[in-house]
Amino acid sequence: MKKIILLSFSISFLFSIDGKIVFYDGTTIDGQINSVNMSSIYITPIGLNFPEEILIDNVDSLKLDNGKLLVAGNQVLLLYSNGQFTAPGGNKSINQQESSYSVEYVLVPNWSLNIYTGYPIIKGASFDFYDDINPVFGLSIGSPWGLFMGNFFVNAIAEVAYYDFNVINNPDYERFGGMAWQIGVSPGFFIGEYSISLTACTGIYHAGTGFIAGGSIDLPLGSIILNKYGDVEFVENMEEVIEALEIRVTGRANTVKKYDGGTTYWLGGGISLGYEF
Structure with a gap:
């Protein structure tokens, strides 16, 4: 089991992309996004060399450095695995350059x-x-x-x-x-x-x-x-x-x-x- 997990992580590293996770309290984590599913985000934070699992329940938004939103308002907009984006509930892969999706803006109280x-x-x-x-x-x-x-x-x-x-x-x-x-x-x-x-x-x-x-x-x-x-x-x-x-x-x-x-x-x-x- 450990070998399978490590292999899965190694594959994810090949297709990681940079992004930022924003939590409900306004704190953030920047790093390489390895994969996104309906329950978790696997991210390698800046300064670390191994991924961490972040539960979607704790996440307000996930935005990639290229502006693409994968999570907004605690709702998963796009799944990500092995370099491919997939719409939740569907099997069709979405090309990074040709993807289109609706964006929900969420109010975050701040100073x-x-x-x-x-x-x-x-x-x-x-x-x-x-x-x-x-x-x-x-x-x-x-x-x-x-x-x-x-x-x-x-x-x-x-x-x-x-x-x-x-x-x-x-x-x-x-x-x-x-x-x-x-x-x-x-x-x-x-x-x-x-x-x-x-x-x-x-x-x-x-x-x-x-x-x-x-x-x-x-x-x-x-x-x-x-x-x-x-x-x-x-x-x-x-x-x-x-x-x-x-x-x-x-x-x-x-x-x-x-x-x-x-x-x-x-x-x-x-x-x-x-x-x-």
């Missing part, structure tokens, strides 16, 4: 860090005398805490922003600016790898409380780079970092207290660069 910059486009009447308008900068943190159902999600976020508006040639006029510290929620939904999300935050501004409501279109910048430049050595070496990048096109409405007790507002547009971890 995200986003750097934002934007510029006021529409301003309230009480905002008009500020004619030295500077870009708004922000840093937001998205948390894995929230509600995740199918393609829909809503998670808790925190944000710090800096804004600075002045009056030209009037140094005695009180500037309107400072730091804003906010918390809120961000609901949204996925369409494949893309997502549309909303933002609702409230917090403390330079003269009192304020509120932000906005929306964004999230683009998987990392996937776009990998699909276009995946064969570049630098991109290959930085694949895990690049894959976690995203870019957002954002619109926001800001309502902010003033020192005189009133409020003012501005509507701005901008972009943010994010990193998921």
